[in-house]
Amino acid sequence: MKRKVAISGWYGIPNMGAEAILQQTLFFLKKYFQEITVFSWDPEYTMKFHRIKSVSHFSPIEAIREIKTSDTFVVGGGELIDDSGGGLTFRLSKPFISKILGKKVIISAVSAKPIKFEVRKLLLRKILSKFELITLRDKFSYLWFKKLGLKNIHLVSDPAALIKSASTSDIERIFKKYEIKKNKRIISICLHPPFQQKRRWSVRKIYNEGVLLETLPEAFDNLIDKGFQLIFIPTQISRVGDDRILAYKIRKKMKYKDSFKIIEELYSPAEIKGIIKQSELLLSMKFHPLVFAISEGIPTIAIACENLSRVKNFHKEMNLDRFTLNLDDLTPKMIIKKVEDLFLFKSKIKSIIQLNAEKLKKRAQNNFKLIEKYIA
Numbered sequence: 006m007k008r009k010v011a012i013s014g015w016y017g018i019p020n021m022g023a024e025a026i027l028q029q030t031l032f033f034l035k036k037y038f039q040e041i042t043v044f045s046w047d048p049e050y051t052m053k054f055h056r057i058k059s060v061s062h063f064s065p066i067e068a069i070r071e072i073k074t075s076d077t078f079v080v081g082g083g084e085l086i087d088d089s090g091g092g093l094t095f096r097l098s099k100p101f102i103s104k105i106l107g108k109k110v111i112i113s114a115v116s117a118k119p120i121k122f123e124v125r126k127l128l129l130r131k132i133l134s135k136f137e138l139i140t141l142r143d144k145f146s147y148l149w150f151k152k153l154g155l156k157n158i159h160l161v162s163d164p165a166a167l168i169k170s171a172s173t174s175d176i177e178r179i180f181k182k183y184e185i186k187k188n189k190r191i192i193s194i195c196l197h198p199p200f201q202q203k204r205r206w207s208v209r210k211i212y213n214e215g216v217l218l219e220t221l222p223e224a225f226d227n228l229i230d231k232g233f234q235l236i237f238i239p240t241q242i243s244r245v246g247d248d249r250i251l252a253y254k255i256r257k258k259m260k261y262k263d264s265f266k267i268i269e270e271l272y273s274p275a276e277i278k279g280i281i282k283q284s285e286l287l288l289s290m291k292f293h294p295l296v297f298a299i300s301e302g303i304p305t306i307a308i309a310c311e312n313l314s315r316v317k318n319f320h321k322e323m324n325l326d327r328f329t330l331n332l333d334d335l336t337p338k339m340i341i342k343k344v345e346d347l348f349l350f351k352s353k354i355k356s357i358i359q360l361n362a363e364k365l366k367k368r369a370q371n372n373f374k375l376i377e378k379y380i381a
Contacts, residue, residue: 009040010380011075013099015083017045017059021240022165022293024054025274026082029164030113031055033373034079037380042071044099068099077380078103079111082142082164084315086117086129097132104135109379112139114161114372116315117146130154137379140372145318161372165293166300166365171279179280183266189234192344193281193298196237197290197313198246211312214251216335222258224337228344229261238280240291242271286347288340290332292316299323300362304354306343308332323361325354 012030015023027043034041041058045051048059060067072078080100100110112133120126130153133139140161141147147160170176180187199214225235239248252267259265272280278297281287287298290308292315298305305325309317310332320329328343347354 007039008037009042009075010034010038010077010079011042011044011071011099011103012079012081013044013062014081015046016043017047017051018241018243018245019047019050019054019271020243020246021271021274021277022291022296023083025165025168025293025297026114026163027051027055028274029167029369030079030081031057033376034380037377038077042075044068044071069102072099072103072108073106075103075108077109077111079113079376080115081113083115084117085112085115086120097129100136101132110136111376111379112136113376114140114142114164114369115146116141116143117149118314119149126153138375140375142372143315143318144322159371159375160368161375162365162368163293163296164369164372165274165296166369168274168278168297168300170282170301171273171275173279175276176279176283179268179272179276180283183236183268185236185266186234187283190232191284191286192228192233192235193284193287193289193294194235194237194252195240195287195289195291195294196248196251196308198241198248198251200246212310212332214254216332217251218254218258220335220337220340221255222260224340225255225265226260227337227341229264233285235265236280236284237265237267238277238294239268239271240277240294286344290316292319295319296365299358300365302355302359302362304328304347304351304358306330306340306347308335324357325361328354 016027043051043057043059044062045059046062048061051059060071078100085096103110133155139158141150141158142161142163144160150158199212200210237252241248249267256262256265281298281303282301284303287294287303287305289295290313295305295307307316307320307329309329317329320326328347330339
């Protein structure tokens with residue numbers, strides 16, 4: 006009899022961080038399951054990109070059918086818990102139904118934000134305690150779940166750390182297309198859009214983009230003056246968010262517009278990681294590009310704010326908190342100073358990052374070893 010698993014997560018948006026998680030999770034699960042179904046925001050995209058069966062998050066009849074015919078349900082990566090009541094109910098509904106139907110439920114490499122309301126905490130603890138395994142991809146989420154009183158929890162790393170970079174020839178093809186000179190010092194840049202569509206009918210403001218539009222054009226022109234080549238890499242281009250829009254606004258205000266290269270296409274996780282690997286430095290507001298960079302031993306500078314605490318927490322966990330910039334205090338001089346400091350202490354920073362790269366990969370591999378115990 007064929008074994009079947011259903012997977013749910015933030016797939017099909019598309020966001021290359023989430024797709025990297027799914028790619029590695031599928032690579033692992035295919036060893037043990039003959040049938041796999043992925044719940045997605047865009048099933049057509051997921052089927053095309055990953056060549057796997059996919060159904061919509063918004064189809065309750067299909068959801069029940071897929072869960073009933075599966076042996077195991079996996080929630081794979083991304084932010085599982087935050088303080089939005091409706092979001093919490095939606096994210097936990099499928100695993101909760103799976104448990105009612107007698108299926109194994111595994112929560113794999115997720116993160117969580119603390120919840121204020123005691124009733125929600127009680128409900129959360131009651132539901133999560135029923136699941137076979139919960140792995141958390143950062144120390145802050147792990148400590149919060151531990152404080153919540155959950156037992157079967159483990160600290161791991163994001164599976165995206167295990168993505169292999171695209172070949173040198175593939176990256177050279179991209180560089181040729183965008184007239185990027187490989188012999189010039191490259192700084193890769195990933196920025197978070199100021200708005201995020203939480204559901205089909207609501208948009209949440211993440212930060213005030215005015216701060217970036219005031220500081221980044223001047224900072225980028227200064228870096229180009231110093232001989233750097235700047236590449237903007239989008240990790241999301243979709244109707245719910247397009248990273249390039251902010252990049253276009255920044256370039257419009259720059260003196261050296263032609264030297265700020267904006268990648269127009271949404272490349273695969275392997276290709277994005279390959280571009281970052283060719284860089285001397287990554288400047289990022291996004292979590293997964295930081296994971297890609299550190300797993301390849303590339304120095305990073307993070308820009309964080311209250312609504313991007315995951316970025317700040319990750320950098321702190323990697324012992325790189327001195328290279329985290331607070332968005333609200335950002336100035337062009339501050340960015341230049343951090344870049345100069347990073348190159349001044351480059352050998353020391355590289356050794357810290359190399360240690361963290363090994364730790365990230367080892368913990369990501371351990372995530373799948375833990376899951377293996379419940380499905381092998």
